[in-house]
Amino acid sequence: MKKKNTLPKTNAVFGRFFTVIITLIIIFSLSGCTAESGENIAFGTFYNVKISGAGATAVLKDIDRLLQEIEQEVSTAIAESDISKINASSAGQPVRVGQHTAFLFKKSLELYGATDRAFNAALFPLVELWNFSPDTFTGVADSIPSDTSIAETLEYCAMENFSFDIDRSEITKHDDRAKLDFGGIAKGYAVDKILELCQGKKQALINIGGNIATFGGDKTIGITHPRDTSSLFGVIALQDAAIATSGDYQRYYTVGGVRYNHIITDEGYPTGITNNDIISASVIGSSAMVCDALSTAVIVRGAAWAEVLPQMGYSVIIVTKDSYKIIGDIDFESTQTTHRRS
Numbered sequence: 001m002k003k004k005n006t007l008p009k010t011n012a013v014f015g016r017f018f019t020v021i022i023t024l025i026i027i028f029s030l031s032g033c034t035a036e037s038g039e040n041i042a043f044g045t046f047y048n049v050k051i052s053g054a055g056a057t058a059v060l061k062d063i064d065r066l067l068q069e070i071e072q073e074v075s076t077a078i079a080e081s082d083i084s085k086i087n088a089s090s091a092g093q094p095v096r097v098g099q100h101t102a103f104l105f106k107k108s109l110e111l112y113g114a115t116d117r118a119f120n121a122a123l124f125p126l127v128e129l130w131n132f133s134p135d136t137f138t139g140v141a142d143s144i145p146s147d148t149s150i151a152e153t154l155e156y157c158a159m160e161n162f163s164f165d166i167d168r169s170e171i172t173k174h175d176d177r178a179k180l181d182f183g184g185i186a187k188g189y190a191v192d193k194i195l196e197l198c199q200g201k202k203q204a205l206i207n208i209g210g211n212i213a214t215f216g217g218d219k220t221i222g223i224t225h226p227r228d229t230s231s232l233f234g235v236i237a238l239q240d241a242a243i244a245t246s247g248d249y250q251r252y253y254t255v256g257g258v259r260y261n262h263i264i265t266d267e268g269y270p271t272g273i274t275n276n277d278i279i280s281a282s283v284i285g286s287s288a289m290v291c292d293a294l295s296t297a298v299i300v301r302g303a304a305w306a307e308v309l310p311q312m313g314y315s316v317i318i319v320t321k322d323s324y325k326i327i328g329d330i331d332f333e334s335t336q337t338t339h340r341r342s
Helices: 012-017 056-074 082-088 099-114 124-129 147-154 186-197 288-301
Strands: 002-004 024-026 035-042 045-052 162-165 170-173 203-208 211-215 218-224 232-239 242-247 252-255 258-261 278-285 315-320 323-327 332-334
Touching: 035 056, 045 056, 045 186, 056 082, 056 099, 056 186, 082 170, 099 162, 099 170, 099 186, 099 288, 124 147, 186 203, 186 211, 186 242, 186 288, 211 232, 211 288, 218 242, 232 278, 232 315, 242 288, 278 288, 288 315
Parallel strands: 002 035
Antiparallel strands: 024 218, 035 045, 045 203, 162 170, 203 211, 211 242, 218 232, 232 332, 242 278, 252 258, 278 315, 315 323
């Protein structure tokens, strides 16, 4: 197997960003053929692509260019990105955006409605208030925001504060304080776009920070244990599908003996504080982007709400502190004796 695009050396910027733990572990390789493999850094985390079939090397180069293009448009850490320009703009000031930003805005608005606001790309001011922004997160905090500051910030954390002019490809915000962040959907979107580039190949595996998609036969994916990230919680058989996991262990800190994680509810507080005890949700379906968003929504809304996922064509593995639940048609095998199946 040839190796392309080897990992660059870690630098100060990457060290600041690389706080994300890969939540899905691939425990197989493409079989029966010679495969090209590429890996690098995108969206502040590792990505890895394996492709077999004619022209695979050229596709890997196209993938690198595509990921850079998407990140340049939607990263909150890049000063000249579309998102940074929108977030820095004044109310009523239109910002012309690229195709990726435009698409992600429209999909975020659609999923905002489909999840009853559980997936909300306009929560970035609250993410910043709680010190969970990926470019500044350190894993340590001395205090948490006051109830008053949370309530005040929550008032302008709504997708209704933004509008999109499809003819001009412009996004305009209607409150100076409003901000967008596609961090909960961009990696999944990138995986879907890479799959498009891989069409016509024999097999492909794409993994961007634990957002995974495959085609070309059965694959086995290991899901990381949300409380012991050095071990597997279980394994799942995946065939021509995508999987994404959200968990309370990817970015968190502890204050006064209480664990606060980066997934914020529509009440303005981290999950697990005010609503439910879900610590991990892995969503499986056709689109990595939708899996990405729905995995967050499940943790925010809870297991009862997740019963609607099969109607949307998706399935989910929900993990709590002492049990797990499967909703939908999934070939999953737990490796744990400490968690009962509910």
